[in-house]
Amino acid sequence: MSKPRKPKGRPISGWLILDKPMDFGSTEAVGKIKWLFNAQKAGHAGTLDPLASGMLPIALGDATKTVPYVMDGRKIYEFTVTWGEERSTDDLEGEVTHSSDKRPAEEEVRALLPRYTGVIQQIPPQFSAIKIAGERAYDLAREGEAVEIPSREVKVHRLTLLKAEKDRAFFEVECGKGTYVRSLARDFGRDLGCYGHISELRRSFVAPFAEETMVPLEKLVALEALEDREERLAALDAFLVDTSEALSALPQIRISDDQAHRLKMGNSIILRGRDAPVAEPEAVALAGGRLIAIGEIAGGEFHPRRVFG
CATH class of the missing domain: 3.30.2350.10 (Pseudouridine synthase)
Known part of the structure; x- marks a missing residue:
């Protein structure tokens, strides 16, 4: 063998x-x-x-x-929308699919923002990693297939217009998982009747x-x-x-080296002490500052789900 x-x-x-x-x-x-x-x-x-x-x-x-x-985690993007053209990829890479001579006034753009803040329905771009009947949407799009991508719920925590010019506008958005900034640009342009696409995009933050x-x-x-x-x-x-920095949003418990050994063997440990948590759906166990496990606290015990070396 x-x-x-x-x-x-x-x-x-x-x-x-x-x-x-x-x-x-x-x-x-x-x-x-x-x-x-x-x-x-x-x-x-x-x-x-x-x-x-x-x-x-x-x-x-x-x-x-x-x-x-x-x-x-939440994400923050800074992005520029150029008006006058909608593109197949909703960014500079794609072919122009619609065009318009209209350009929106700054007041029109600002008035649009509340409509895209909070929980919204959004259709992902044709060129995206969304799976349609087991196939990636971008693979189908590259083959020339028009695919129907259903809308889905996403959350936009904050949307700010930083600056507006005649042919483009600069934004910052703080959003949740699954939000496509390219779709925001596309939908802005359609609602304003002038079309638009992403011409610059930078992600400045991914929590934490x-x-x-x-x-x-x-x-x-x-x-x-x-x-x-x-x-x-x-x-x-x-x-x-x-x-462990990736888990900073989860409750943390401090454990001994002996308890760490038990967790690494896949065993649960009893949490003692007056301030010990009784129940948490997810928590992090640390020993001497070292990440030991992610698990559930139930009945005053820590049950490991993922153990770290």
Whole structure:
């Protein structure tokens, strides 16, 4: 019987908060970071279009277990809508499908914003990763198929007009999971009767990571010049954010090393003390500042669901 293959790369864990450049795909970015860090595993928390720049949180190693918690977080985008053309991709990349000579006044644009704030119904772009009968919408769109994508409920927490010019307007939006900024631009243009598309898009925030934690790709690539491998990897590792940061919104409990050992073996532990929580649907167990497990607290016991090395 053959031995199981040893995973390639280092068993390193943590989050790299990449400042993704334009014209660089999210999957391509993950591959580059995985290679630079010589990591065994890597994944991102929310696709950023190639024509968009900004925050792309990339999880390495055990941090990949926390990706769903970041995917569910709020996001902030700064974006520019250019009026006069609607495009097949709802951004600069696509072909022009509708055009208009009309240009909206600033007052018209401001009056539109309340309609797109709060819980709204939104139809994702034709060129999106939404699955239609098992196929990605963008694959069907590239083959020339017109697909019916059902509308879905998304939440826009805040929508601000930063500046308005004759041919374009600048916005900032804070939104929840699944919101397509390209769809906002498309729908703005249709409602204003002038058509529109995204001409610039930057993501500045993905909860819970702050904007100042972002690292430009060129800064990481520059470290390839270091000939000493250990020195190079140590310099890269210094940019990592601890895995537990992704779980900062969850209740936290402090446990002993003995309790940590029990959790890592898949066993539940009893939580003692006057202030010990009795019930929580999800909580984080930490021992000496180290992330040990995510689990449920019920009946005064912590039941592990995901355990970390």
